[in-house]
Amino acid sequence: MQPHDALVLQDLYHDYDRLRAVDGVSLSVKAGEVVCLVGPSGCGKSTVLRLAAGLETLQSGRVAMRGETVGDPGKRIAVPPERRHVGLVFQDFALFPHLTVGGNVSFGLSQMPAAARDKRVREVLRQVEMESYVDAYPHALSGGQQQRVALARALAPEPSVLLLDEPFSGLDERLREQVRDDTLRLLRRNGTAALLVTHDPEEALFMADRIYLMRGGRIVQSGPPQDLYYRPVDLFVASFFSRVNEVGGIVRDGHVVSPIGRLSTPDRQEGTRVVVAFRPEAASLSQPVGADADGLNVEVQDTHFLGTGWIVHVLARDVEDRVVKLSVRLHGRPPKAGEKVALKVPPDAILMFSET
Numbered sequence: 550m551q552p553h554d555a556l557v558l559q560d561l562y563h564d565y566d567r568l569r570a571v572d573g574v575s576l577s578v579k580a581g582e583v584v585c586l587v588g589p590s591g592c593g594k595s596t597v598l599r600l601a602a603g604l605e606t607l608q609s610g611r612v613a614m615r616g617e618t619v620g621d622p623g624k625r626i627a628v629p630p631e632r633r634h635v636g637l638v639f640q641d642f643a644l645f646p647h648l649t650v651g652g653n654v655s656f657g658l659s660q661m662p663a664a665a666r667d668k669r670v671r672e673v674l675r676q677v678e679m680e681s682y683v684d685a686y687p688h689a690l691s692g693g694q695q696q697r698v699a700l701a702r703a704l705a706p707e708p709s710v711l712l713l714d715e716p717f718s719g720l721d722e723r724l725r726e727q728v729r730d731d732t733l734r735l736l737r738r739n740g741t742a743a744l745l746v747t748h749d750p751e752e753a754l755f756m757a758d759r760i761y762l763m764r765g766g767r768i769v770q771s772g773p774p775q776d777l778y779y780r781p782v783d784l785f786v787a788s789f790f791s792r793v794n795e796v797g798g799i800v801r802d803g804h805v806v807s808p809i810g811r812l813s814t815p816d817r818q819e820g821t822r823v824v825v826a827f828r829p830e831a832a833s834l835s836q837p838v839g840a841d842a843d844g845l846n847v848e849v850q851d852t853h854f855l856g857t858g859w860i861v862h863v864l865a866r867d868v869e870d871r872v873v874k875l876s877v878r879l880h881g882r883p884p885k886a887g888e889k890v891a892l893k894v895p896p897d898a899i900l901m902f903s904e905t
């Protein structure tokens with residue numbers, strides 16, 4: 550028998566007064582899977598998470614955990630949050646200040662006999678390397694330590710699914726990377742299914758087995774991180790994950806004519822305008838080329854050293870002969886400002902979208 554998905558959300562809608570915050574969202578988290586719900590601020594991510602947890606009243610749709618429906622207004626099912634077997638981790642950690650670390654972690658284990666409970670508390674604190682702080686109070690801990698205790702508290706009752714809302718945003722950058730890495734390893738080791746909300750594309754790429762990208766209350770694309778990065782369905786998805794160069798193109802004689810060359814296109818109508826895009830790291834610069842050769846002659850405008858490489862701005866001409874500025878990311882020494890060079894983009898790195 551197929552194991553049930555840890556979490557299934559089916560066709561969720563949610564309005565705040567007249568604002569439609571969630572507009573037909575469906576997603577699933579399989580057992581042991583780490584799924585990221587990502588998107589710009591205000592797109593409805595937290596509302597989806599709160600609906601999954603039961604913290605927000607479900608208006609329309611269905612929420613199921615391990616095959617059991619826990620929310621379905623049509624059937625008058627609304628299991629309260631504390632009976633949904635979810636672990637919650639939020640940005641502000643929200644540890645109880647008057648309880649010790651041990652007290653915080655044992656909070657959700659009140660049903661267990663005392664000896665088993667103490668054992669479990671120590672076990673999860675050991676997993677987050679906080680065992681020696683069992684008697685400390687939250688105010689005496691650093692942000693990173695509080696985060697780890699919050700994680701231990703959420704994991705202690707062995708939830709069906711862990712729901713995390715921007716759990717690393719309160720930490721400074723260095724610590725964030727460390728805690729993120731530790732959290733991911735812990736989830737993997739325990740085989741915990743998790744749904745993580747974040748506005749940070751890099752965090753989603755780093756953490757997720759699968760990503761759901763939201764915009765304006767809807768899921769615009771979902772799949773493994775590399776699918777969204779390399780095969781974005783539109784320019785919004787492409788530019789959400791990294792900077793992209795955008796140039797116009799027009800279909801002529803069965804090909805797209807664009808500033809970066811003549812490109813083949815699957816049956817687009819003659820005269821159609823398209824957006825041609827590529828990432829700065831996908832392009833290369835070399836010696837200028839003759840008229841018939843591949844590549845586009847451009848002029849270097851300026852260069853910027855980034856430590857890990859260089860950003861080179863070059864000026865090209867679009868199909869209407871207007872000057873367009875493009876960015877190229879290089880690892881080696883860049884050409885100098887004013888130099889004429891050839892810009893090349895491998896065909897498989899070229900993204901093409903219909904103009905909207």
Ligand code: ADP
Pocket residue numbers: 565568570588589590591592593594595596597
């Ligand atoms: P995200 O997590 O992606 O930032 P939210 O789910 O928090 O998005 O919010 C989605 C939209 O709903 C936003 O426009 C936000 O202002 C609005 N919103 C969120 N919570 C409430 C609320 N309790 N009352 C009214 N509007 C809300």
